[in-house]
Amino acid sequence: MDALSTEIWQSTALTIELASVTTVILLVVGAPLAWWLARSKTILAEVIATIIALPLVLPPTALGFCVLILLGPNGPGGLLASFWGERTLAFTFAGIVVGSVLSALPLVVQPIRGAFVTMGNRPLEDAVTRRASPLDAFFTTALPLAGPECLKAAVLGFAHTIGTFGVVMMIGGNIPGRTKVVSAYVLDYVQTSRWREASWLAGGMVMFAFAVILTLTLIDKFYGRRSA
Numbered sequence: 001m002d003a004l005s006t007e008i009w010q011s012t013a014l015t016i017e018l019a020s021v022t023t024v025i026l027l028v029v030g031a032p033l034a035w036w037l038a039r040s041k042t043i044l045a046e047v048i049a050t051i052i053a054l055p056l057v058l059p060p061t062a063l064g065f066c067v068l069i070l071l072g073p074n075g076p077g078g079l080l081a082s083f084w085g086e087r088t089l090a091f092t093f094a095g096i097v098v099g100s101v102l103s104a105l106p107l108v109v110q111p112i113r114g115a116f117v118t119m120g121n122r123p124l125e126d127a128v129t130r131r132a133s134p135l136d137a138f139f140t141t142a143l144p145l146a147g148p149e150c151l152k153a154a155v156l157g158f159a160h161t162i163g164t165f166g167v168v169m170m171i172g173g174n175i176p177g178r179t180k181v182v183s184a185y186v187l188d189y190v191q192t193s194r195w196r197e198a199s200w201l202a203g204g205m206v207m208f209a210f211a212v213i214l215t216l217t218l219i220d221k222f223y224g225r226r227s228a
Contacts, residue, residue: 007176008185015181018093018168019161022100026157029101030108033140037109038116049113053106060103064170067099071171096172096179102159103167104160108153114151116142148223152216159212165207 033052037045055063068090069205071077077098089095124144127137127218165183172179183205189198 003137008182010177011180011182011185014093014177014179015162015183017105018096018100018181019158021097022104022161023154023158025097025101026104026108027150027154030105030153030157031112031143031146032138034109034112035142038113049109052109055103056106060164060166061170063103064099064167066173067102067167068093071095071098077156090171090176091173091179093172096168096181099167099171100161100164103164107156107160111149111153111156112146115146119145148219152219155215155219157213159209162208167186 037049066186067074071089073087075097078087081087081089086092089098119142123141124137127141132140162185165181165187168174168179168181169184174180174184182201186198186201186205189195189201
C-alpha cells in the first residue's frame with residue numbers, strides 16, 4: 001500500500017470518527033433544544049431558532065471563519081484550550097467537531113422540532129395524568145413519538161458531516177492525519193489533474209449520497225406503515 005493510499009484510509013477513518021462524534025453531540029444537544037423551541041412561546045426562542053438556521057444560508061467558508069475566530073487564541077476556544085496548555089482549538093480534531101456540529105445543527109433541530117410541534121399537547125397531558133414529571137414526559141412520551149424524525153435527523157447529520165469541506169477546511173486547515181477529511185482529496189486530485197482518482201472518489205460520494213436519501217425514504221415508509 002503506497003503512502004497516498006495510507007493517507008486516504010487514515011482520512012476515511014478520521015472522517016467517520018468525526019461524523020460519529022458529531023452525530024452523537026447533535027442528538028444529545030439537538031433533541032432537548034428542539035423540545036424547548038417547540039414548547040416555548042417567547043420571541044427569544046425564535047431568535048435562537050434563527051441563529052441555529054444561519055448555516056443553511058451562510059457560505060461554509062464564512063461560517064468556518066466565524067468559528068475560527070471563536071476557537072482562536074483570543075476567543076473562548078483559546079481560553080478553554082489554555083486549561084490543558086494549548087493556545088487554540090483551531091487546527092485540532094476538537095475544533096472541527098465544533099464546526100461540524102454548528103454546521104449540521106439546523107438539519108437536526110428543525111425536523112425534530114417539527115415532530116414535537118405536530119405531536120401537540122395530548123400525549124403530554126396523558127403523561128401528566130400518570131403523574132409523570134416534565135423530564136419523564138420528555139423521555140418516555142415525547143422522544144419515542146419523535147423517534148422517526150430523530151432517526152432521520154441522525155442520518156442527515158452524519159451524512160452532512162461526511163460531506164463537509166468548507167467549514168472543516170477553514171477551522172482545521174486540512175492537516176493530514178489530524179483534520180483532513182475525505183472530501184478534501186477531491187479538490188487535491190482536481191488541482192493536480194488526477195481526474196481518474198477524483199472521479200472514483202466523487203463517484204463514491206455520489207453513491208453514499210444516494211444511499212442516504214434512500215435510507216431516509218425507507219424510514220418514512222417503514223414508520224408510515226406502522227402508524228397506518
